[in-house]
Amino acid sequence: MKHSIGLLTGCGLAILAGTAALAQTEIRITHAMSSGAGAEAFNTIVANFEAANPGVTVNQIVFDDDIYSDTGLITQLQSNEVPDIYFQWAGYPVARDVEAGYAYDLSAAMADGWQATFIDSAFSAGAGTTVDGKVYMVPLSLDITNTIWYNKAIFAEYGLTPPATWEDFMGIVVTLAQAGETPIIEGNNELWPLGNWASHVAARVVDPVKYDAAFRQEMSFEEAGFLRPLEIMQELHNNGAFNVDMQGLGADPAMAGFFQEAAVMHPIGSWLVGSEGDLAEEGFEYGQFDTPVIDPAHPAPDSVIGTITGFVVHAQTTHPDEAIAFLKFLTSPESQVIWAEAGAISPVKGVGEMAKLGEQMQGIEAMLAGAQTMVPPPDTTYPVPVAEAYYQAAAYAASGEKTSIEALQWLDETVTAMGKQ
Amino acid sequence: MARGDNRVAPISTGAGNILFVAPAMLLFGVFVLLPLATSLYYAFTKWSGYAEPEWVGFANFARAFQDPVHLASYLHVTLYIIGTLFLEVSFGLVMAVVLNSDRFGFSIMRGMFFSPMVLSMTAAGVLWAFVLDYRLGLLNSVLRSFGLDGWAQPWLSQSETALIAIMFVSGWRFAGFYMIIFFAALRRIPRNIYEAATLDGAGPVKQFFTITLPLLRHQMLTCILLAVTGGFAGFDLFFTMTNGGPFNATEVPATWIIRQGFDNNELGYATALTVILAVVVLIVSLVYLRVVERANVVRY
Numbered sequence: 001m002k003h004s005i006g007l008l009t010g011c012g013l014a015i016l017a018g019t020a021a022l023a024q025t026e027i028r029i030t031h032a033m034s035s036g037a038g039a040e041a042f043n044t045i046v047a048n049f050e051a052a053n054p055g056v057t058v059n060q061i062v063f064d065d066d067i068y069s070d071t072g073l074i075t076q077l078q079s080n081e082v083p084d085i086y087f088q089w090a091g092y093p094v095a096r097d098v099e100a101g102y103a104y105d106l107s108a109a110m111a112d113g114w115q116a117t118f119i120d121s122a123f124s125a126g127a128g129t130t131v132d133g134k135v136y137m138v139p140l141s142l143d144i145t146n147t148i149w150y151n152k153a154i155f156a157e158y159g160l161t162p163p164a165t166w167e168d169f170m171g172i173v174v175t176l177a178q179a180g181e182t183p184i185i186e187g188n189n190e191l192w193p194l195g196n197w198a199s200h201v202a203a204r205v206v207d208p209v210k211y212d213a214a215f216r217q218e219m220s221f222e223e224a225g226f227l228r229p230l231e232i233m234q235e236l237h238n239n240g241a242f243n244v245d246m247q248g249l250g251a252d253p254a255m256a257g258f259f260q261e262a263a264v265m266h267p268i269g270s271w272l273v274g275s276e277g278d279l280a281e282e283g284f285e286y287g288q289f290d291t292p293v294i295d296p297a298h299p300a301p302d303s304v305i306g307t308i309t310g311f312v313v314h315a316q317t318t319h320p321d322e323a324i325a326f327l328k329f330l331t332s333p334e335s336q337v338i339w340a341e342a343g344a345i346s347p348v349k350g351v352g353e354m355a356k357l358g359e360q361m362q363g364i365e366a367m368l369a370g371a372q373t374m375v376p377p378p379d380t381t382y383p384v385p386v387a388e389a390y391y392q393a394a395a396y397a398a399s400g401e402k403t404s405i406e407a408l409q410w411l412d413e414t415v416t417a418m419g420k421q
Numbered sequence: 422m423a424r425g426d427n428r429v430a431p432i433s434t435g436a437g438n439i440l441f442v443a444p445a446m447l448l449f450g451v452f453v454l455l456p457l458a459t460s461l462y463y464a465f466t467k468w469s470g471y472a473e474p475e476w477v478g479f480a481n482f483a484r485a486f487q488d489p490v491h492l493a494s495y496l497h498v499t500l501y502i503i504g505t506l507f508l509e510v511s512f513g514l515v516m517a518v519v520l521n522s523d524r525f526g527f528s529i530m531r532g533m534f535f536s537p538m539v540l541s542m543t544a545a546g547v548l549w550a551f552v553l554d555y556r557l558g559l560l561n562s563v564l565r566s567f568g569l570d571g572w573a574q575p576w577l578s579q580s581e582t583a584l585i586a587i588m589f590v591s592g593w594r595f596a597g598f599y600m601i602i603f604f605a606a607l608r609r610i611p612r613n614i615y616e617a618a619t620l621d622g623a624g625p626v627k628q629f630f631t632i633t634l635p636l637l638r639h640q641m642l643t644c645i646l647l648a649v650t651g652g653f654a655g656f657d658l659f660f661t662m663t664n665g666g667p668f669n670a671t672e673v674p675a676t677w678i679i680r681q682g683f684d685n686n687e688l689g690y691a692t693a694l695t696v697i698l699a700v701v702v703l704i705v706s707l708v709y710l711r712v713v714e715r716a717n718v719v720r721y
Binding site: 070071074077078096097099100102189244245246247248249257262384385388392395396399401410413414417418419 | 469470471472480484487488489490555556575577578579580583663664666667668669681683684685686687
């Protein structure tokens with residue numbers, strides 16, 4: 001009898017516990033923040049959200065960056081159990097998701113004052129977070145996809161200072177190369193690292209209308225004037241700018257190489273700051289300058305290259321309210337201060353002033369504030385195969401595999417062969 | 422007992438037997454025929470994997486025959502197959518002959534030579550990518566330690582050496598496999614043939630070309646078929662060591678298909694490339710089998 005009562009009590013407790021578990025709502029969020037300060041900050045924000053919302057748990061599905069963009073996201077979007085929220089790059093990917101019916105219209109949620117908490121440019125026509133005037137992406141970061149990081153100690157050793165002009169920059173490259181240093185390290189086996197920089201260079205020297213027309217396949221790259229940026233890449237190669245293993249090296253090992261003083265400069269995005277803690281030795285000092293003005297007569301001579309990244313709520317989510325609640329929490333000033341202090345540029349108003357930013361992030365903020373325009377990287381704005389073809393042409397010229405003229409010819413032939421994308 | 426009573430009952434051809442083959446046919450249909458049919462359909466569409474596929478007729482196939490990287494990928498895979506025939510099949514044969522002995526230590530050497538086969542191709546690729554790394558790799562470290570700094574090269578980062586490096590790793594991985602096939606066949610060749618040849622004054626080299634090679638012809642043809650078809654399907658070493666780079670210098674059909682399908686989100690085009698690859702492998706296999714069949718005909 002005693003045993004029977006104990007058994008019944010146990011069963012009762014188990015049922016109660018099960019009921020409590022059933023009452024718990026789980027939202028699934030997938031992204032590519034697998035390590036570094038950004039991942040730690042995100043985990044902290046998730047923990048804070050769960051503490052403030054005891055009925056909701058957040059299940060993170062995390063991928064390596066490349067796997068996420070290649071296969072990780074697409075397989076999840078089409079699975080039977082879709083993520084409630086997914087990470088995305090603004091621009092072409094968001095427009096594609098909207099067309100395919102994956103993105104949830106957030107306009108109504110934004111209308112209650114949420115949108116007003118972001119900087120105005122986060123939802124401008126060119127920001128890539130809206131489609132046909134409707135909001136589909138919650139901005140999380142303004143990512144500068146390319147700027148030039150440099151090793152302060154080596155610069156000091158050779159008496160160098162950040163360049164004011166492109167000629168100064170080439171002078172630095174030549175000085176370092178002649179001294180036996182590797183001036184620039186780039187890990188370009190995925191093509192986008194150098195491709196982003198080469199696109200920024202192109203955006204600085206090619207007429208903006210023709211630049212856009214070439215990537216939209218409305219004009220050949222030759223007609224648009226892309227010989228000049230490819231000549232610049234070839235000139236860098238001729239001056240011994242790049243590491244010899246550039247085309248076989250990955251983006252992450254190249255970043256590690258910069259922090260380990262294998263080279264003096266490293267053109268890559270603002271996310272480098274978030275990896276400093278994992279990769280740099282104590283006391284490693286580095287700074288940043290943007291690609292110097294190449295053509296002062298160009299309409300946008302000092303543009304910056306960057307994009308917005310953020311989160312999209314899946315159109316088939318079964319928990320839209322909880323998903324939106326989480327994203328509101330994530331983009332609250334309190335959470336964004338945590339996020340910004342981990343090395344991100346927050347799109348939320350006032351966070352830049354509230355957060356304790358390091359020297360590097362202050363430099364990035366100043367660069368953003370001083371830039372006339374922001375140009376997006378081609379692979380988030382135009383059809384990926386066209387962007388990839390330009391990236392490869394730039395790599396050809398930068399590594400000396402082809403001359404700039406041959407690379408341009410290859411580019412136009414390749415884009416023609418692929419047909420209208 | 423009548424003669425007919427002893428005959429084994431013929432396999433029934435009744436409709437009821439379809440029930441017994443139905444599960445196998447169902448599985449074959451669902452997992453082989455249906456994917457093949459849908460692949461054929463997608464090959465004629467423009468499909469990103471995100472939106473609905475759009476019928477484009479033969480446009481993907483027309484593009485494939487104008488795509489310089491795609492065309493070059495067949496040249497690369499042909500070079501790779503030629504390289505593997507030499508480094509894997511030929512070297513495996515030589516090692517089988519050299520190590521064909523019962524003396525002490527030879528079985529251990531055969532085991533060591535075969536041991537790379539126990540590694541997965543992916544693990545072998547990652548391992549060798551470390552060995553051949555320009556900065557920290559074992560090969561360049563050894564060269565530098567001997568003062569041969571000029572010999573240290575970015576083996577996997579330059580077009581001239583990347584494909585050769587992959588062929589070498591493939592040879593390291595598979596030569597032991599072919600050695601075992603040849604070794605097993607060598608053991609079945611009667612010793613008295615060699616003894617008779619020795620009495621007739623034939624040396625080891627002449628014995629190899631007049632006895633060993635002709636008697637290994639069937640195994641040789643099998644190994645060549647395995648190397649050729651395996652070469653066309655080659656993917657994992659290429660993916661882990663160079664991913665088709667640098668500058669598509671190690672791009673083979675499989676890596677180019679993956680790049681189109683998943684990097685560029687052109688699944689329709691990637692499927693068309695897959696159909697072309699399947700047809701090419703089928704044609705090569707049929708031609709090869711036809712040639713082998715003729716070679717095996719005994720003429721009186």
